Amino acid sequence: MTDPVLVIGAGVAGMTAAVELADNGVKTILIDRKSTIGGNALELYKAFPTDDCFYCFEGNRWRPGIRKCFYRSAMVDQPNIDLKTDTRVKGISGTPGKFSVILDLGPQYVDPKRCTLCGLCTNVSEAFLLASPQCQPQAVSYDPEKTDDGAKKAEDECPTQAINLSAIQTEETVTVSDIVIATGYHEMKPSVVDEYGYGKLPNVITQLELAQMLDPNGESAGALVRPSDGAQVKNVMMIQCVGSRDENYYPFCSKICCVFALKHANIISSERNDSRVSVVYMDIRTYDQHERYYRETRDAGVEFVRGRVSRVESQKDGTLDVHVYDSLLNRYLKFTVDLLVLSSALEPPEAADELLSSLGLNSASGYVGPADPISENEVVAGEHVYACGGALGPAEVPESVNQARAVVSKILQGRK
Amino acid sequence: MTETEEKTGPPVTLIDPIDMTKLDPKFRNDISSMPNGEELSACFACSTCTAACPIANQWDYMPHQLIRMILLGMRDEVLSSKEIWECLTCFQCQERCPQKVRVTDIFFDCKNLAAEEGHVPENVLALGKTLVDKGQLYEVINDWEREDLDLEPEVPGLSIEGIQSILKSTRTGKLVEDGE
């Protein structure tokens, strides 16, 4: 028997790689450091380019692995996939084709194979949480830091005996033939770019935070409200290229923020009747067919201002005064807005550099660089080491999925 | 923008931004509902129109800026600008616009709105008056020239009342009347 493949990161890219390898008879270990899989695409509401709801991709109906609304998805049920949540890589040794990987497994307080989401535990204890009705694996999570008297009661009364409060951290060493890095990206916290007041002014948020606000399953049930006081949002301003294309932060273009900013602008102007959106930009980079979002948002009345922000001032009534230099008009404009949304840079995830150095891979501004930038396939990061999706740099879902499939075909070829 | 400089004391701020809440957000709708204004909102400020325009270099507001000002709601500034009247109506901007914004047609719409508010340059108004009074822009002065060439002495087929009676009941008539 050949050794299994290790896929690190269970976002869209990692899940796709795992499912397609498993469907081809390859044993796959899929790990994610979080207790819920899905990665960044979890709370995005509608997805470009099809505008499907992220919970249930029309185009992916046939593929239960990606469809998160499925009760039991392939991630849990496909016998060739060994899904380990709350799990990190502690060390890698061995040789290409026969890596020895030490996994650090977090305590498994709730057994996802047993939990039926009955709700008993979340009723009696604050320490249990159902992240989303669509979460995968379909199980509640337990936070030991919030433990209370009810927790013990839940453990005792759980109808399926899924809870084990005395679970402990464990280690496991696995031998794998190939490693797939699918660790995705992280949205930069733009507090460092101090002219926008992120972190100080509550009504200054990021695009990912806006996506979560627009999500019908989110905290505000999809209503667009000011974080400061819950008031209805009437005027939204978006600022592009915050921390991207800036030698002080990240030199690269984050590539998809223009598209998702306009996707959000479209949702706001078409579904939240009275809200007006302005977008302050240096260039609008709606690559390829995504140009349609640019055209549609203009038709929908979204205001585009080419220029940069001079300053943001908080007003007593909860609004923000934003002074913008309009370089096309060569004038300064003053806007009054309820919500300032920053299209913040998409940066490599935490600890990405450790993974790169332990495997001796190339770095491309902190992301996984191709082993041979000129002749090799971009998904080939080293000998028997591959990368796909956001791990290679900012990418949309279809691109991430394509790269995952490229990885799968490489691995299958290698095994023939 | 208002000129707030007082003779006593220095100006209040160095930068006096245009207050967006003081502008007219309906202006863009007014224009886009006029003849050939439909594509107005498609403008993405590429400034191709300005690159194509033979005279923008002489202007305070370039064609792409005028379109921007319409989108932002700067009604007063656009309708009182000299630029819309100096526009040659050469359609070079409109022909090259990558978003099919009918720039020249939109400036015609602006001039109509300006005229509705009574802003028409004197010499343009004079042409309107000529049409109402004489029923034509040019009259035959040297009829001997026509006769030398075996042509009938008057402008052939021209109906003076045709245009006079129409324009008396449309905006031209009103403008000419108000101008007197």
Place this chain on the structure above:
Amino acid sequence: MPVYSLYMGCSVPANYPNYEAAMFKVAEALGMNLNYLEDVACCGSPNLRSIDTFGWLLVNARTIAIAEKSGHDIVTPCNGCFGSLKDVLHHLTHHKDDLKKINVELKKMGLEFKGSINVRHIIEAMYTDIGIEEIKKRVTKPLDGVGIAIHYGCHLLRPLDVTEFRPEILQEMVDATGATVIDYPLWKQCCGATVLPVNEQLAIRLARDKLKSMKDAGAVFITVVCPACGNQLDLQQLGLKDSYGEVYDLPVLLYPQILALAMGMNEEEIGLSMNRVPADPILDHLSG
């Protein structure tokens, strides 16, 4: 023999009877039957459109409706008239709401706009209906090699979806006379005629840039198909000479005058002496 409704407007008859005469002579030779439209109004020019679009639509819709009664296409030698009539035709066939309003008014005059005929520039009618081959057959005194710069005029070419006039039409028509078409960088640029009422200095500078571009490219004379463009390019040469001592000496001929000369007609028939900048270089060329 193709039959047309001829719309003269007021500018050609008042300022350029020589254009009118040459056009008739050439049309007759080519077998085109031109009938003056009767009882039609001045088109009002773009200036009318600027201050009163509705009045402009109505005046020109009236003209088209009158021509529709005879069923023949309208032809006109003036870019201004062509631009106005063609634009109104285009507008009313694409904007049903405005068409309704216009027809309410026209009905009071016993007329109706149906859009059943086309509006065409006389040059395009010659090109399409008679054809380059037929025209060439009638050229007896070809203008061998003489360099002609074409000024098309804005409202002939643009907007293309309205005017449907391709520049090649006039190029081939000039080629047919045996002359050489001179390419020059500012061929698309406006002559400045429209801005005369609001900013004369600007109008002069536009004409100057244009003339300079033609001269630098080696043009011997200029051809136009519009009285306003002709007037501007012709007259401003005299002005530029007086105020700046700049001499261009580029005779400005209406296209039918050129064709007439190439067909062997004489200069009196086509009123060549009325052109302000003397046309001597061409005449020398023809006699030489």
